[in-house]
Amino acid sequence: MxxxxxxxxxxxxxxxGLIIILLSLIKVDYYQTIAVVLxxxxxxxxxxxxxxxxxxxISxxxxxxxxxxVDQIFFVSVGLATYIQCPEFxxxxxxxxxxxxxxxxxxxxxxxxxxxxxxxxxSIGAKIWTLLLFGTLIQVIFQCQSIILFNLCFWVGLLTRAEIIAILLILKTWTNDVPSVFHSIQLRKGKTIKKSKLFNG
Known part of the structure; x- marks a missing residue:
């Protein structure tokens, strides 16, 4: 088990993710609080x-x-639900x-x-961006607006997407859990990278 x-x-x-979408469609009371908890x-x-x-x-x-x-589907689902609630944003x-x-x-x-x-x-950068995205979504869910946090999320998002593409281009073979570009270079050279049970593995 x-x-x-x-x-x-x-x-x-x-x-x-599906529950959040459903709740946004039926416009339940206290939607914002429930959505943020979920x-x-x-x-x-x-x-x-x-x-x-x-x-x-077993990783x-x-x-x-x-x-x-599933991460992608989950955040797209939350984004869709938030759009239903706050289309102007x-x-x-x-x-x-x-x-x-x-x-x-x-x-x-x-x-x-x-x-x-x-x-x-x-990657580590992607994990940081996920936290920024999480914070941005919370602000939009509650206020239907976000300026500073959203812009930070946008630029960090682009930087981390660019890093992931660089990692993919550097790697010779498909590998999961590559913390950074530096680690992808090490792997390309045939070296092993140190992995942590807490952060990657």
């Missing part, structure tokens, strides 16, 4: 699925690829959101073209 915990946590994010739970499952998998020594490539794909910032979305799609295109697999680098 323990070996199934990471997968359960991963798939729970799909359910949480978003927080989703983020916690994202943090702990990998940690638990590594401590149980396989298949599991990491699944984790990465998305209209005002449409071009930046489109650019970010395009950068994310480009990552997957590069990975599929080069390796025939989806990206699962789980």
């Amino acid at each position: 323990k070996s199934k915990i990471p997968a359960i946590l991963i798939f729970s994010r799909l359910i949480i 978003l927080t739970i989703g983020l916690l499952t994202d943090i702990f699925d990998g940690i638990i998998a590594r401590y149980l020594n 396989t490539q298949k599991l990491r690829r699944l984790d990465s794909t 998305f209209k005002t910032n449409a071009y930046k959101i489109i650019i970010l979305g395009g950068a994310e799609i480009l990552i997957y295109l590069v990975s599929f073209i080069k390796f025939r697999k989806e990206v699962a680098t789980h």
Whole structure:
């Protein structure tokens, strides 16, 4: 049963994302509070699925690829639900959101073209950006606006997307959990990189 915990946590994010969309559509009372609580739970499952998998020594490539794909679906679901609640924010910032979305799609295109697999680098920069995205979504959910935090999220998002593309281009073979460009260079040279059960593995 323990070996199934990471997968359960991963798939729970799909359910949480769908619930947030449903709640936004039916416009339940206290939607903002409920959505933020569910978003927080989703983020916690994202943090702990990998940690638990590594401590149980079941952090396989298949599991990491699944984790990465579900992460995308989860945050897109929250974004869609937030759009339903706050369409003006998305209209005002449409071009930046489109650019970010395009950068994310480009990552997957590069990975599929080069390796025939989806990206699962789980870089440190991407983890930092996820926290910024989390904070931005909370602010938009509660206030239907975000200026400083959203702009920071936008620029950090572009930088981290660019780093992931660089990592993919540097790697000779598909590898999951590559913390940074420096580590991808080490791997290209045939060296091993130090992995932590807490952050990558």
